[in-house]
Amino acid sequence: MxxxxxxxxxxxxxxxxxxxxxxxxxxxxxxxxxxxxxxxxxxxxxxxxxxxxxxxxxxxxxxxxxxxxxxxxxxxxxxxxxxxxxxxxxxxxxxxxxxxxxxxxxxxxxxxxxxxxxxxxxxxxxxxxxxxxxxxxxxxxxxxxxxxxxxxxxxxxxxxxxxxxxxxxxxxxxxxxxxxxxxxxxxxxxxxxxxxxxxxxxxxxxxxxxxxxxxxxAVGEGTSGHEVLQFEKPGWTTMRPGIVVDARKPGERNPFYKKYGARTMRPVVNFDTCIKCTMCWLDCPDECFEVTPTGHYEVVYEACIGCGICAQVCPVKDCIVMVDELKFDPDLDANKTVWPQWQADRGTYNKWFEAKSGVSAAPKSAKAAASSGAAATGGED
Ligand code: SF4
Ligand code: SF4
Known part of the structure; x- marks a missing residue:
């Protein structure tokens, strides 16, 4: 000691x-x-x-x-x-x-x-x-x-x-x-x-x-693979005076609020086990989640800073998994939404989820399975 x-x-x-x-x-x-x-x-x-x-x-x-x-x-x-x-x-x-x-x-x-x-x-x-x-x-x-x-x-x-x-x-x-x-x-x-x-x-x-x-x-160790921001933010010389908050139409997001540049981990969602409880939507500090037509919640990755709170509050084990950004191809994966892929082909999406997260996409318990079944086959789908 x-x-x-x-x-x-x-x-x-x-x-x-x-x-x-x-x-x-x-x-x-x-x-x-x-x-x-x-x-x-x-x-x-x-x-x-x-x-x-x-x-x-x-x-x-x-x-x-x-x-x-x-x-x-x-x-x-x-x-x-x-x-x-x-x-x-x-x-x-x-x-x-x-x-x-x-x-x-x-x-x-x-x-x-x-x-x-x-x-x-x-x-x-x-x-x-x-x-x-x-x-x-x-x-x-x-x-x-x-x-x-x-x-x-x-x-x-x-x-x-x-x-x-x-x-x-x-x-x-x-x-x-x-x-x-x-x-x-x-x-x-x-x-x-x-x-x-x-x-x-x-x-x-x-x-x-x-x-x-x-x-x-040592000098030279580490990665040079982090993505570069793909958009222009206004510099201080072009900012408007005073506090200006543009009204946005429903469904629109602020085009300048994109926080992914400091994200080390990216949440990936298993829509098959999601019970639509809304916890991620409620607790995300940046309001990154959008409600999908099926009632699931998908991440708008350009707004996600990777804090991990959604994965912590989600009550279903491994329904949201935080995955190293380096596992995503900056060009291929970029920040595109993934729910449409799940909607189009759940098998392919679940394989992608498993490859990225390292966990099974299958429901973890009878309760989750029942909930998932309700979520996946319910009338909203
Ligand atoms: S990681 Fe943080 S910022 Fe990203 S969706 Fe989850 S709660 Fe929101
Ligand atoms: S992803 Fe998790 S926290 Fe979000 S609605 Fe589904 S079950 Fe709830």
Whole structure:
């Protein structure tokens, strides 16, 4: 449990936490605040802050919060001069749906997840995947860094709600592993014990420290296969003054709201097992689902940011499966809707679903089968 602590060789450390707007806001806050509070236990001043404090942080859009810890107040003040740090020592992606990078409200185009990570810095990702699988989804490295994979699934909750699944404590353990000069394991354990009085939370910190896998990433590793946005967004010089929201006819979508550029995972739907419960339609933060003539719900992929909430709220096992974007051909698959294919030829569609998702398209239980049968053969079809 003890951790070798050496004197910091730098005057400060900057950590950015990339998360999906609102759903993971509290998670990101807890990580950043805990970094600062743990560092204060050894006398290092620090501060935690968010880049966004208003409504643009919404709808599953990648957003950032920061924690800065310094050797003394003077260094901290110098660090605080940066509104948004352009160089960070550690980047944390709170789950692997974010490793493709960040496209925020503040600029057009996607930035790689490692965009601000300094040479030989760290990128921490919570994931059930192997490090090699994650590297395959990140942009080709232009400087070396170390990927640190914290075992765990994506942590999502409702708007502003915090899901107490210990993702924050595991990430703090991982931070103590990669930045022991600034974040001591003993300090984090003591802080979490104090705050939670829960030995399981402390054990999660230790688990994050012990189980996090480090994987050096060399220049040139990663993918250059992410698609380029296929449409033009208006630049700031062509934006209209004031707040203008065009009225749209029923069935039309805003032609500029296309968030797929930052999508690492794509939801694919098994229409045969869908029970038409409307949960995906209700809970998708970007209102990506359209109701089809058969009463099923299909994803409008150009609007989908890949947050994974639909797969989490769907009550039918494997009815919505999140699939790596790299499994789709950027040209052939593009962002086209797939429900018409299912409607035209269910056998071929189900084979495609199985090839992409890796799971069977057959109903998983008698209850699901009954529901599916009702859905697939009901009068609406
Ligand atoms: S369709 Fe699913 S993955 Fe895409 S934005 Fe909506 S909830 Fe997120
Ligand atoms: S895809 Fe899942 S969540 Fe959406 S309507 Fe069908 S069963 Fe419900």
């Amino acid at each position: 003890s951790q070798t602590v050496t004197a910091p060789t730098t005057t400060d450390i900057t950590i950015e936490v990339v998360y999906r707007g609102i759903f993971q806001k509290t998670l990101a806050q807890r990580i950043c605040r805990s970094v600062v509070l743990a560092a204060r236990r050894r006398g290092s001043p620090g501060t935690a802050f968010a880049r966004y404090g208003d409504s643009p942080e919404r709808n599953g859009v990648p957003a950032k919060q920061f924690a800065v810890v310094a050797a003394d107040d003077t260094q901290l003040e110098a660090s605080m001069a940066r509104y948004e740090p352009s160089v960070t020592d550690v980047t944390v992606a709170v789950d692997d749906t974010l490793v493709k990078g960040v496209e925020s409200w503040a600029w057009y185009g996607r930035q790689p997840i490692w965009k601000t990570t300094k040479p030989d810095g760290f990128v921490i990702v919570t994931s059930d995947k192997t490090p090699d699988e994650i590297v395959a989804q990140t942009d080709t490295a232009v400087r070396p860094y170390t990927l640190a994979v914290v075992p765990g699934a994506a942590s999502f909750a409702g708007l502003w709600v915090y899901k107490d699944d210990h993702t924050d404590w595991r990430v703090l353990g991982a931070l103590a592993k990669v930045a022991p000069d600034w974040i001591r394991l003993e300090d984090v354990r003591a802080l979490v014990q104090e705050q939670t009085k829960d030995p399981n939370a402390v054990a999660s910190v230790q688990y994050g420290f012990d189980a996090t896998v480090l994987r050096p990433v």
